[in-house]
Amino acid sequence: MDAVEAAIVVLEEDPTFDAGFGSHLNRDGRVELDAIIMDGATLNAGAVACVEHVRNPIRLARKVMDSSEHFMLVGRGAEQFAAEQGLALCQPEELVIPRELNAWKRCKESNHSPEHHDMRSHGTVGAVARDTQGNIVAGTSTGGTCCKLPGRVGDSPLIGCGCYADSAAGGISCTGWGEAIMKIVMAKTAADFLRSPAGGASLSSQQAAAAAVRLLAERAQGTGGLILLDREGRPGFAFNTPRMAYGYVTDNGTIFTSA
Numbered sequence: 001m002d003a004v005e006a007a008i009v010v011l012e013e014d015p016t017f018d019a020g021f022g023s024h025l026n027r028d029g030r031v032e033l034d035a036i037i038m039d040g041a042t043l044n045a046g047a048v049a050c051v052e053h054v055r056n057p058i059r060l061a062r063k064v065m066d067s068s069e070h071f072m073l074v075g076r077g078a079e080q081f082a083a084e085q086g087l088a089l090c091q092p093e094e095l096v097i098p099r100e101l102n103a104w105k106r107c108k109e110s111n112h113s114p115e116h117h118d119m120r121s122h123g124t125v126g127a128v129a130r131d132t133q134g135n136i137v138a139g140t141s142t143g144g145t146c147c148k149l150p151g152r153v154g155d156s157p158l159i160g161c162g163c164y165a166d167s168a169a170g171g172i173s174c175t176g177w178g179e180a181i182m183k184i185v186m187a188k189t190a191a192d193f194l195r196s197p198a199g200g201a202s203l204s205s206q207q208a209a210a211a212a213v214r215l216l217a218e219r220a221q222g223t224g225g226l227i228l229l230d231r232e233g234r235p236g237f238a239f240n241t242p243r244m245a246y247g248y249v250t251d252n253g254t255i256f257t258s259a
């Protein structure tokens with residue numbers, strides 16, 4: 001749990017990605033953040049959506065899971081809970097960077113287009129970890145899609161859509177076009193692909209990742225990708241976008257990253 005939270009905080013702080021600081025702006029020029037963390041041992045989850053005053057929404061998602069009786073808080077209530085839990089609130093402007101402000105202005109002058117975003121219109125972050133006891137945790141954090149309507153929530157913070165963890169199957173974090181990912185409940189679908197069917201063999205981690213993305217394309221005409229670990233800790237990745245950055249660390253500390 002700590003590893004997933006820490007990894008996602010690093011990515012939220014890195015303006016390369018569409019999560020936390022440096023996220024895409026909504027139609028009103030504001031950052032609205034969504035995040036989720038899920039514990040595969042208990043199937044408990046904590047999620048937040050539409051927060052504007054929280055720099056690291058994954059930390060707040062963890063607080064929701066650990067310190068509330070609920071799974072998901074949104075907007076003002078989520079921010080009130082953050083303050084009650086002692087998380088520092090930030091000013092919304094602190095999350096906005098010049099690159100995104102320029103892209104937003106260009107989208108406003110003409111129409112929203114990935115070209116205004118240097119062709120990088122997504123960049124949700126996620127992490128999955130398995131501990132020595134075989135417990136799996138997954139998390140996802142996003143600024144959502146650029147020029148989204150205020151109040152829009154995509155797949156990312158929804159249990160089973162942008163994230164799922166079940167230590168008996170695996171842990172998954174998704175990225176891509178949220179409205180399509182929700183149609184096929186992609187993270188849970190990938191988890192089910194990892195489960196052994198009665199009397200049969202389950203798909204490998206790589207086959208399960210590829211099958212979920214194939215379903216996204218075929219059934220929802222969507223683009224996206226996912227990272228996963230199966231219940232033995234074997235990684236899988238798949239995407240049908242031009243690129244998706246990913247990497248993993250083995251139990252002996254060796255680091256692999258995508259080119």
Ligand code: ASP
Binds near residue numbers: 142143153162175177
């Ligand atoms: N899935 C995210 C959303 O729809 C966006 C992304 O992954 O880039 O909010």
